[in-house]
Amino acid sequence: MKRVLIADDASFMRQMIRDIIEPEGYEVVGEAADGVDVVEKFRRLHPDVVMMDIVMPKRSGIDAVKAIKAADAGACVVMCSALGQESLVIEAMQAGARDFIVKPFKPDAVLATLAKVVEKAE
Amino acid sequence: MDLAKYRALFLEEATEHLAEMSRACLALEKDPASGDSIDLVFRLAHSIKGMAAALEYDAVTRLAHRLEDRMAVWRAQGRVDVPEGLALLFRGLEGLERTIGAVRSTGVCPEPDEGLIAALAAPPDGDGGKKA
Numbered sequence: 001m002k003r004v005l006i007a008d009d010a011s012f013m014r015q016m017i018r019d020i021i022e023p024e025g026y027e028v029v030g031e032a033a034d035g036v037d038v039v040e041k042f043r044r045l046h047p048d049v050v051m052m053d054i055v056m057p058k059r060s061g062i063d064a065v066k067a068i069k070a071a072d073a074g075a076c077v078v079m080c081s082a083l084g085q086e087s088l089v090i091e092a093m094q095a096g097a098r099d100f101i102v103k104p105f106k107p108d109a110v111l112a113t114l115a116k117v118v119e120k121a122e
Numbered sequence: 123m124d125l126a127k128y129r130a131l132f133l134e135e136a137t138e139h140l141a142e143m144s145r146a147c148l149a150l151e152k153d154p155a156s157g158d159s160i161d162l163v164f165r166l167a168h169s170i171k172g173m174a175a176a177l178e179y180d181a182v183t184r185l186a187h188r189l190e191d192r193m194a195v196w197r198a199q200g201r202v203d204v205p206e207g208l209a210l211l212f213r214g215l216e217g218l219e220r221t222i223g224a225v226r227s228t229g230v231c232p233e234p235d236e237g238l239i240a241a242l243a244a245p246p247d248g249d250g251g252k253k254a
Binding site: 012019055056084 | 164165
């Protein structure tokens with residue numbers, strides 16, 4: 001079972017991702033509400049995948065990707081973005097994010113992206 | 123999707139965001155160049171936009187999106203214009219409060235406030251809201 005860490009400052013979004021992925025066999029090992037928390041939890045929990053919002057308090061998603069990749073170059077991070085954030089998505093991918101999904105989430109797209117990054121990581 | 127569950131989550135979290143946004147707007151009234159407050163309103167508007175989009179609350183999504191864009195303009199500019207920009211910011215906050223309040227009281231999202239959405243639209247010449 002693949003272990004996922006979810007990071008978004010909105011508990012609404014964290015719950016939505018959890019509800020999409022848990023029934024499909026993913027284990028949510030933790031949730032983070034800001035960019036500092038996600039880096040700390042990544043170091044402690046060693047998830048297979050991090051699903052992370054780009055816009056977060058305390059530390060942006062892009063800074064958090066850099067910190068996670070510095071801690072583990074093989075870390076698998078999927079960014080959660082919104083329409084109109086294309087430049088931030090490009091920046092996040094350059095910082096080492098593996099892929100991205102766009103809000104509002106479509107369950108099929110979330111699961112397909114997750115399956116793709118997990119497969120590539122294996 | 124369990125709409126009732128997500129509607130309740132939305133109303134709870136959006137209400138907290140609006141209270142926080144209101145405090146940030148008051149801080150900007152005292153210091154229109156407060157980068158922390160501009161960032162906070164930007165992030166809260168972004169968060170409300172994401173939640174509302176998931177529930178297909180078009181009026182909330184569009185209003186929050188425009189406010190987010192407008193905050194990005196002021197962030198780049200380093201300050202909110204006074205008094206025009208500040209007045210626009212408070213109109214945006216009140217518009218979100220009114221629209222989300224209607225969702226709470228009626229269970230459905232009202233029609234978009236096109237006038238306010240147009241007023242918040244980021245100016246192409248980057249005048250920071252003086253012409254809005």
